[in-house]
Amino acid sequence: MTGALRAAALPLLVFGLLAAAPFLGLGAGWAMTLLARAMILGIAALSLWLVVGGAGLVSLGQAAMLGIGAYAVVVLDAAGVTEALVVTPVAIGAAALFALATGAVAMRTGGVSFIMITLAFGQMAFFTASSLAIYGGDDGYTLYGRSTVAGARWMQDRLAFHYLCLGLLLGSFLLCRMLLASRFGRVLRAARENALRAQAVGFEPYPYRLVAYAIAGGIAGLAGFLLANATEFVAPSFLAWQRSGDLLFMVILGGLGSPFGAVLGALAIVLLEEWLGHLTQHWRLIFGPLLVLAVLFLRGGLVGLGRRHG
Amino acid sequence: MVEPILRLDGLRKRFGGLAVTDGVSLEVAPGEIHAVIGPNGAGKTTLIHQVSGTLRPDAGRVVFAGQDVTALPLARRARLGLARSFQITAVLPGFTALENAALAVQARSGSSFRFLRAAATEAALNREARAALDQVGLGPRAGMPAGALSHGERRQLELAIALAMRPRLLLLDEPLAGAGPEETERLVGLLRGLRGRYAILLVEHDMGAVFALADRISVLVYGRVIATGAPAAIRADPAVRAAYLGEEEAA
Amino acid sequence: MTAQLLLVQALNGLQFGVLLFLVAAGLTLVFGVMDFINLAHGVQYMLGAYLGASLAAATGSFWLGLLLALPAALACGLALEWLVFRHLYDRDHLAQVLATFGVILFLNEAVKVIWGSAPLQVPIPDALQGGIALMPGLVYPVYRVAILAAGLATAALLWLLVERTRAGALVRAGASNRPMLAAMGVDTGRLFMLVFGCGAMLAGFAGVMAAPILSVDPGMGDTVLILAFVVIVIGGIGSVRGAFVAALLVGVIETLGRSLLPDVMRLFLAPSPARQAGAALGSMLVYIAMALILAVRPRGLFPARAG
Ligand SMILES: Nc1ncnc2c1ncn2[C@@H]1O[C@H](COP(=O)(O)OP(=O)(O)O)[C@@H](O)[C@H]1O
Ligand SMILES: [Mg+2]
Numbered sequence: 001m002t003g004a005l006r007a008a009a010l011p012l013l014v015f016g017l018l019a020a021a022p023f024l025g026l027g028a029g030w031a032m033t034l035l036a037r038a039m040i041l042g043i044a045a046l047s048l049w050l051v052v053g054g055a056g057l058v059s060l061g062q063a064a065m066l067g068i069g070a071y072a073v074v075v076l077d078a079a080g081v082t083e084a085l086v087v088t089p090v091a092i093g094a095a096a097l098f099a100l101a102t103g104a105v106a107m108r109t110g111g112v113s114f115i116m117i118t119l120a121f122g123q124m125a126f127f128t129a130s131s132l133a134i135y136g137g138d139d140g141y142t143l144y145g146r147s148t149v150a151g152a153r154w155m156q157d158r159l160a161f162h163y164l165c166l167g168l169l170l171g172s173f174l175l176c177r178m179l180l181a182s183r184f185g186r187v188l189r190a191a192r193e194n195a196l197r198a199q200a201v202g203f204e205p206y207p208y209r210l211v212a213y214a215i216a217g218g219i220a221g222l223a224g225f226l227l228a229n230a231t232e233f234v235a236p237s238f239l240a241w242q243r244s245g246d247l248l249f250m251v252i253l254g255g256l257g258s259p260f261g262a263v264l265g266a267l268a269i270v271l272l273e274e275w276l277g278h279l280t281q282h283w284r285l286i287f288g289p290l291l292v293l294a295v296l297f298l299r300g301g302l303v304g305l306g307r308r309h310g
Numbered sequence: 311m312v313e314p315i316l317r318l319d320g321l322r323k324r325f326g327g328l329a330v331t332d333g334v335s336l337e338v339a340p341g342e343i344h345a346v347i348g349p350n351g352a353g354k355t356t357l358i359h360q361v362s363g364t365l366r367p368d369a370g371r372v373v374f375a376g377q378d379v380t381a382l383p384l385a386r387r388a389r390l391g392l393a394r395s396f397q398i399t400a401v402l403p404g405f406t407a408l409e410n411a412a413l414a415v416q417a418r419s420g421s422s423f424r425f426l427r428a429a430a431t432e433a434a435l436n437r438e439a440r441a442a443l444d445q446v447g448l449g450p451r452a453g454m455p456a457g458a459l460s461h462g463e464r465r466q467l468e469l470a471i472a473l474a475m476r477p478r479l480l481l482l483d484e485p486l487a488g489a490g491p492e493e494t495e496r497l498v499g500l501l502r503g504l505r506g507r508y509a510i511l512l513v514e515h516d517m518g519a520v521f522a523l524a525d526r527i528s529v530l531v532y533g534r535v536i537a538t539g540a541p542a543a544i545r546a547d548p549a550v551r552a553a554y555l556g557e558e559e560a561a
Numbered sequence: 562m563t564a565q566l567l568l569v570q571a572l573n574g575l576q577f578g579v580l581l582f583l584v585a586a587g588l589t590l591v592f593g594v595m596d597f598i599n600l601a602h603g604v605q606y607m608l609g610a611y612l613g614a615s616l617a618a619a620t621g622s623f624w625l626g627l628l629l630a631l632p633a634a635l636a637c638g639l640a641l642e643w644l645v646f647r648h649l650y651d652r653d654h655l656a657q658v659l660a661t662f663g664v665i666l667f668l669n670e671a672v673k674v675i676w677g678s679a680p681l682q683v684p685i686p687d688a689l690q691g692g693i694a695l696m697p698g699l700v701y702p703v704y705r706v707a708i709l710a711a712g713l714a715t716a717a718l719l720w721l722l723v724e725r726t727r728a729g730a731l732v733r734a735g736a737s738n739r740p741m742l743a744a745m746g747v748d749t750g751r752l753f754m755l756v757f758g759c760g761a762m763l764a765g766f767a768g769v770m771a772a773p774i775l776s777v778d779p780g781m782g783d784t785v786l787i788l789a790f791v792v793i794v795i796g797g798i799g800s801v802r803g804a805f806v807a808a809l810l811v812g813v814i815e816t817l818g819r820s821l822l823p824d825v826m827r828l829f830l831a832p833s834p835a836r837q838a839g840a841a842l843g844s845m846l847v848y849i850a851m852a853l854i855l856a857v858r859p860r861g862l863f864p865a866r867a868g
Binding site: 208 | 362383385388389394401405409413416423426427430
Binding site: 052058060102105108109112113115116117119120121123124127128130131132133134241242245248249252282284285287288289290291292295296 | 592598645648649652654655656658659660662663664665666667668669670671673674783787790791793794798836837840841843844845847848849851852855856859860
């Protein structure tokens with residue numbers, strides 16, 4: 001097998017399985033809900049991968065962008081707008097703008113404070129959502145129904161929604177791959193490996209990283225739009241910082257080396273959480289230590305694991 | 311007299327109480343190889359840092375191609391045509407040799423805010439990157455990850471990256487450092503080939519190489535230039551012999 | 562009336578700031594000296610509160626509870642250091658963030674299992690019941706004054722330790738230039754444990770003191786952790802002095818913002834939108850202040866690290 005084919009084999013297999021899942025005995029309501037959730041969080045994890053694996057910045061505030069996308073659905077719903085062709089661009093744009101504004105501040109300080117400042121801005125978004133009593137405050141906001149597409153209600157259909165999520169997951173994955181391979185991505189990768197070298201040939205990393213962060217924000221906003229529609233309910237917990245931590249875990253567990261790692265990590269963790277949740281109400285007692293062990297011992301991520309043995 | 315491509319004007323830099331650059335003024339003419347020599351700790355690397363923009367001088371000016379660049383950061387100076395190599399090799403280990411050079415070509419070939427097309431398939435970038443690699447004799451290793459190259463090859467790659475920038479001035483900080491005798495010979499031949507085509511500010515420890523290559527030499531001791539002149543004049547200068555060359559001969 | 566309210570809220574803000582400082586001091590030192598990002602530092606604060614509450618209830622005395630909770634918090638901190646953290650010192654920040662996040666998930670859940678999800682009530686000790694008349698018609702609780710005093714005293718003690726002792730000199734050297742420590746032949750492993758233990762105990766102390774006036778619940782460490790991060794970013798990473806100034810600033814802004822802004826907004830808006838806008842803006846105020854300060858001083862108010 002050639003290298004390119006081999007690299008594509010795992011993504012092809014996984015996306016193929018997701019496409020076939022409804023006909024492989026996973027067509028039941030709970031299974032479809034779970035899969036949709038996994039794919040949506042996969043999109044969010046991909047967005048974070050662009051920041052961490054692509055630009056080399058560790059962010060602990062990605063859930064804020066996800067939540068802003070979801071709250072865009074809420075705000076427009078409250079205003080009587082449920083048309084996806086309007087709601088989606090607003091969700092993406094709002095999240096990207098938030099990323100642009102907060103990223104501009106966080107990146108200026110450079111290095112480690114980026115983690116803390118993204119965390120702080122994420123918390124700001126969380127508290128803001130909690131204080132918005134018109135949108136339910138802490139209790140959240142229940143949507144009347146899913147968004148319409150050009151007036152049609154086909155997002156209500158379980159199967160249609162499944163393939164919408166799958167299509168957007170695949171699209172986000174291909175987008176991330178394309179971005180990293182482009183001129184823009186080459187500068188990002190260079191700045192990640194050695195910022196001084198990038199500067200010495202004439203690239204100031206700041207604007208490239210900032211744009212990457214904003215694009216990632218937009219992708220997370222898209223995931224937020226989908227998540228709001230999947231659950232037909234939005235609450236401040238969408239923006240909780242623990243979710244940012246979860247997303248980071250997905251990215252690392254999958255492996256930083258390729259965007260597919262984020263997809264794999266998201267699937268693995270959503271399924272793991274579901275399974276542990278069935279075992280015990282206190283599943284975090286198991287999940288937390290598993291996370292620690294994964295960090296200590298699984299350095300290349302799941303994708304790396306496959307490589308080594310494959 | 312021709313307008314110099316680089317003029318340093320009373321540069322000063324202190325680290326704590328130590329004056330590492332102490333009123334350095336010198337000029338590099340177009341096409342000239344101007345070597346800076348001096349004992350270890352004389353402040354040569356610090357000087358290169360101030361010329362390239364990695365360090366801000368406390369006082370003085372750096373004038374490049376008639377423009378005062380003292381306040382400009384590294385990346386801006388690089389885009390103006392100031393290319394530097396690092397004393398401690400700083401190539402991108404995860405990039406192939408070709409992509410290392412292509413990045414430098416890309417920096418001067420239009421906007422890099424292009425998102426759609428794979429950069430690796432841009433023939434124009436690859437062609438020029440390949441030419442720079444060929445120029446330093448790394449052509450056959452183009453597809454290797456830089457991290458897998460030998461130490462000497464990485465030094466060559468440093469040079470190829472600088473050449474790929476199509477610079478108006480090359481700042482080379484000990485390009486021969488750590489190279490074996492054969493590699494040294496090849497690198498010196500390579501630098502000789504650049505002579506007359508590029509202005510070069512060369513910091514180097516290898517005296518044989520310096521005297522073979524340089525059009526002019528400045529001697530830096532404790533952050534001060536104690537002499538500037540043609541190689542023969544420097545060799546004969548009693549102050550230089552006392553401060554520096556004598557020390558080498560005694561050793 | 563408004564002037565009195567302002568004074569009371571300002572005092573509350575200072576007192577919250579002092580607690581924040583106790584948490585942030587450990588965080589900034591651990592980070593400054595060890596280059597280690599410890600998300601689980603907030604958990605130390607939570608453990609302090611829970612241990613203090615339980616031990617006070619078991620012994621029937623708040624003071625005995627406090628006295629026993631401190632070594633218990635220290636033991637927890639050192640156990641975590643031994644089990645998890647010391648394997649992370651030579652890893653990148655990403656690994657540190659994730660692994661300590663895992664520790665938080667575990668401990669928050671463990672606290673729920675042991676003590677339940679409902680907030681615990683901790684009575685104010687008898688000796689500190691009642692209030693002090695600060696001015697005619699304005700009575701301020703003694704216990705809150707005591708927190709302020711104890712916090713300031715601890716801050717002073719910490720300042721003496723860092724500025725006037727040999728260990729403190731090493732800590733400062735480590736915060737400004739880490740490679741130098743190893744070059745000087747310092748036993749970094751022991752220094753790390755010392756700094757780490759101090760940090761854990763300070764956070765635990767803050768937790769015990771906060772228990773009677775703030776809610777003791779399983780998420781309490783996270784909120785404080787994030788505010789402590791804001792504090793050390795504003796103060797300048799690695800700087801204890803910066804953490805002190807920034808902690809008071811953040812404490813006051815947070816408290817005044819949340820309590821007064823809804824009222825302030827009523828000057829401009831109708832009552833209901835004023836409450837909404839005031840609450841939203843009040844909760845954002847600290848972060849807006851952080852953004853403004855960083856826009857002007859990207860390295861914080863008192864940058865500790867050279868170069
Ligand atoms: N960042 C720095 N901080 C403090 N001292 C420095 C720094 N960089 C260099 N120095 C000191 O400046 C002097 C000159 O260093 P350098 O420019 O590297 O000399 P050279 O390249 O000529 O060997 C040395 O004594 C070195 O210790
Ligand atoms: Mg040097």
